[in-house]
Amino acid sequence: MKYAKNILETIGNTPLVKINKLTAELPCLVLAKYETFNPGNSVKDRMAVQMVEDAEAEGKLKPGGTIIEGTSGNTGMGLALVAVVKGYKMICVISDKQSKEKVDILRAMGSEVYVCPTDVAPEDPQSYYSTARRLSEEIPNSWYVNQYDNPSNTKAHFLTTGPEIWEQTNGKVTHFVVGVGTGGTISGVGTFLKSKNPNIKIWGVDTYG
Template identity: 80%
Template structure:
């Protein structure tokens, strides 16, 4: 009989899959190291088990102890599976930008999940780095994993992932490409492959808001490069000890939008239902191809970290994509600009209503402009900036009728008016345009709608 003693025995030996549709213009053979076949659905299972076993061996992790780690979700999952089998408690400290699915999955496998804000400095006591360290000092019989600086991270990939890639390609691999976060995968795999063949090129995929690319190229840690980004699992605002920059030949940066768009394209065009970093990785590969990095006869291996089920509420959700301007939709006429909220009623105010009514409506619906109507139609407009100026001049305006403070009515366009024409009507003096939907119905287009379309 062929079976594993427990779920940990299924870690590793993941398949290599030839890519086709998305890489049709790449002259090389492109193979995907498909890490979602690990039991925790990510490459992080490998290093999670290695880090635990090494900590057990040297006494850092004692029987019945508590494992504490700051994670984007996948390392936490791998640690949690090992904790279940080995009898440890698990506390995952995670940033609030990570998907709800990741948090729910961690709780489903028995982990305690502590959520921290994303947009803070690493040294801030609220950051997930700081909270992880604090909890490890406050919790008896605990071990802080610290995947960023833990050498067992890269060791796992040197001992398993790298050799698997070498054997599966029969030593013909010429390029290795992977998104870089903690640095364990690229450094461990890269070290092994270069020991077998020093000519193998190792490329890291970075994201905007991260420091890796510039630091590798200049040796400068530029804090001006650090800002919040959406892409999960890659990029850092610190320099983890696991990132061996000497192993890496170069980096390419991928935008949040491209990462999200290509994550969806992998599913629809390759049948590969993968996570956010996979979109970054394949887009990074295509960018490197545009730079002429690959040729006929090359064997390019790109590693895909995790599974798409952890991003159903994000990259695979049309509303989420649309809100961020990531959904590739054709927007050509006025009606296209409002199609996402065309079912919502137009908020208006009557000429005889009080200014205070308009202010209340702005607050309630979180809007900045309101058309003014009477029995004849649209006769004016109210803008929050105009109301503010009027209030400074006269504190009693709240009890005045709207007709005494309203501005000119917004221009009205047809539903089929080209966006270029609509845009010309948005000026410093005029912040909105009304769309005539017929049957006496109108909707509003604001600067925000135009900017979102751009």
């Protein structure tokens, strides 16, 4: 029988789908990597698993521990999935600009959610960055994920997303265009693709503001 032992084993191996109407006037094939096919509905599932498994291997995350992270929602969802499967507690610290639906789904997944103000600097004690770090210092047997500075974020995409794109395109990929948040996806995929073909162009896209 073919089956996944748990929901985490369904992460990755997402399809490439041709974009038709939006790119009708372009003289090239444009494909979208559909990361919403991951169980947590985003690319963040990949690095959530990698970061937790690496923390376990390094002894930073111990049985019965608490995972703590400041998140805009997607990484929190990925981590919440991992926490449920592996038996950890999960605390998500998010900003107040996130939707009620994101807060509700994180709580439905068993996470404790702290909502912090958006209009403060990252180093402000009230920011979701500072709050997550403070909670990790106050709560025994806890681990602060720190996705922005965690090398396992990039590692996840070097080991999975990059190789998938290379294999799915039979090595014919010429450009990789990706939104930049933490920098993990572009760094991991970009490093892998360029190791295969240094002529591949890596384009990062970020929104104004």
